[in-house]
Amino acid sequence: QPSIAFEKVSFGYDEDRQILDELSFEVPAGSHVAIVGPSGAGKSTIARLLFRFYDPLSGRILIDGQDIARVTQESLRAAIGIVPQDSVLFNDTIGYNIAYGREDASEDEIVAAARDSAILPFIDSLPDRFDTEVGERGLKLSGGEKQRVAIARTLVKNPPILVLDEATSALDTRTEQDILQTLDRVSENRTTLAIAHRLSTIANADRILVLDHGRLAESGTHAELLARD
Numbered sequence: 001q002p003s004i005a006f007e008k009v010s011f012g013y014d015e016d017r018q019i020l021d022e023l024s025f026e027v028p029a030g031s032h033v034a035i036v037g038p039s040g041a042g043k044s045t046i047a048r049l050l051f052r053f054y055d056p057l058s059g060r061i062l063i064d065g066q067d068i069a070r071v072t073q074e075s076l077r078a079a080i081g082i083v084p085q086d087s088v089l090f091n092d093t094i095g096y097n098i099a100y101g102r103e104d105a106s107e108d109e110i111v112a113a114a115r116d117s118a119i120l121p122f123i124d125s126l127p128d129r130f131d132t133e134v135g136e137r138g139l140k141l142s143g144g145e146k147q148r149v150a151i152a153r154t155l156v157k158n159p160p161i162l163v164l165d166e167a168t169s170a171l172d173t174r175t176e177q178d179i180l181q182t183l184d185r186v187s188e189n190r191t192t193l194a195i196a197h198r199l200s201t202i203a204n205a206d207r208i209l210v211l212d213h214g215r216l217a218e219s220g221t222h223a224e225l226l227a228r229d
């Protein structure tokens, strides 16, 4: 499993406003780090830089000790799987939605991803499970079901790194707990960076970083942070 390191990373979307200010942190190989902080703190920007949607103005981002500026877009995408807040599903079959981005995936791989995302019990009850159309003209999925399809889509790539960008923020509390359990399970063998705005959703993180105005305000374990407040 790869490690992730941000080294004095500064970034702004435009010249007159700095979003990240010499930010440094590390996600040790195989560990789970969560980033929390108020809305606008720069949390999602961290995920976008990791994917190289943007490049830092200064500083470096390393995956497994390698500057991502020198890594191909293909290997970066293969290494990192993201579960976003609002996953967009296509008006197509469940199978198509899971295999999207991995068109060469075998039926077995799709089934495994579906099982790991715990969507299988749900689609199992349908006659032609992977051929079931979802969306406008097909089966209407709930928010939680959509997230499970999105998790399966990520898992079918078998990425060693998992980025959860407010993956459960749009869900009701009960569904959130179900999806969090699944995410805990699927992130077990992966280096994981979870972006959240509530401490309650990241109870299992090895380390929590509190971001404020693009800087680390504090960091520690869940218990340490609770003890300080």
Ligand code: ADP
Pocket: 013, 014, 019, 037, 038, 039, 040, 041, 042, 043, 044, 045, 046
């Ligand atoms: P968070 O995820 O912590 O809520 P973001 O990283 O999304 O914060 O955003 C940090 C700041 O950058 C916010 O003030 C936001 O308005 C600004 N921002 C985000 N995306 C863009 C963009 N594409 N162009 C300009 N400003 C942006």
Ligand code: ADP
Pocket: 047, 048, 051, 077, 080, 081, 082, 084, 100, 101, 102, 165
């Ligand atoms: P693919 O890897 O299948 O070609 P994309 O090119 O759409 O997929 O995106 C690459 C990766 O970035 C995908 O894992 C996708 O989920 C993720 N991604 C797409 N849009 C965003 C976004 N706005 N913020 C964060 N991640 C995104």
